[in-house]
Amino acid sequence: MSTGTESAPQQERLAEIDLSLHLLIDGELVAGAETMPVVNPATEEVIVDCPRGSVRQFDRAVGAAKVAFRSWSRSPVEARRQVLLRIAEVIDAHAEELAAVLTAEQGKPLADARHEVAGTAAFFRHVAGLEVPSEVVEDSDERRVEIRRRPLGVVAAILPWNAPLLVIAFKVPAALLTGNTVVVKPAATTPLATLLLARLVAGLVPPGVVNVVTDANDLGGVLTSHPDVAKVTFTGSTATGLKVLASASRDLKRVTLELGGNDAAIVLDDADPSTVAAGIFRGAFWNCGQVCLAIKRLYVHDSIYEEVCRELVALAEGTVVGAGVEEGAQMGPLQNRMQFEKVRAFLADAEEHGRVLCGGEVAGRAGYFVAPTVVADIAEGSRLVDEEQFGPILPVLRYATTDEAIRRANASAYGLGASVWSSDLERATEVADQLEAGTVWINKHIDVAPHIPQAGAKHSGLGAELGDVGLLEYTQVQVLNIDK
């Protein structure tokens, strides 16, 4: 691992951005009931005090969304498409500002932040081109039966802190295209890019159609229990997802839950370590390992175990770790202090139960930095293997037979993603068929696109996002049955 060097122009760019941000409620940019500090995870310094919403403000936002639903849900779908396209345009036009703010609050390297912003615009644009389906299932002398997809009402979109803008794009365009209105709640540690986006879209959507209200990680329950919220779309941890589900079930709100994962990757004995190592490394350490779909357990056949470990260590040691604004930084800090402390506990567990080959905490500088850490000779029963680390520590587990690897990979309550690495596609597919996960990749890990649905199995989620399947989750089936 090496560290990056400060880039003065990037710092200045942030200083040029107007960070006097506001909540967006009923088309108006309003101050929060209070303020709260937002910390730069690379420096531990406060970036700015940002507005913090109150119960009343959440209530007002839901009320405005409910009123706006009446006309938005009846507006021509063509008009809604145009709004999504205008949002995509404004994101592209302000990409540099959004990326700078995202890097400052989230920590990811500026290049990755730019990529996230571009992806956000692309997802809005993709959804703008989708059709809301309707189908005639019978048209006879007796009757005409049509299946239509009606919007649900007010959608509450609750976001995590690892990819705040992209997760908005998983949810908001699909909700809007199908005729719903939304109240967005960002995570308490990453509200800034979302509020900047709120400022940009405020003039593009009719009042009340999109509302953005922040909290200090304390008011999510107001949305999930609100009688006027029809659906909750939530991305976050499984523990919180269970609370969301319990709360939303009281009045049968629709829910989509994208939750945690403990993705296993299986490297078969015919894989070439030097060919697969880069893809595995990226799959495990991208965004500092803070990706729901990151590789969190790596199963490697005994015959190539040491070689795969060596390749991963070489990649880890060649990674430039630094603040997202530093020239050449490839991996930033963990996003917040709580996650940093969690990852430190995983490091301690790794030292106790495994062989730490490289990495560990970065000493001698401010910020929540942990270098890419590869841990060998560790097994199930340790926290690092059994739990979701959500950070840059990869346990590498040894296996002897393919059946054993499949069994161990499946022995998790999670089922978000998985991958198989092999030079034999047929063999890899046979293994993939036996893995209990919503997505299984072959010779890659983490490949997300707006037309590819994502649906967690087991404790990793409920329902799906993205693609045509994801779009339908924002609708209610309505049968129109006409007598002839």
Ligand code: NAD
């Ligand atoms: P988190 O569950 O702590 O918080 C997520 C959001 O829920 C935040 O906005 C938070 O304020 C809100 N919240 C907290 N308590 C709530 C409550 N009682 N009711 C309603 N909302 C509440 O998750 P996090 O730490 O921000 O994100 C990391 C987790 O998210 C990891 O487990 C990761 O795997 C998961 N994640 C999953 C996906 C996916 O698509 N499956 C994507 C990204 C992250």
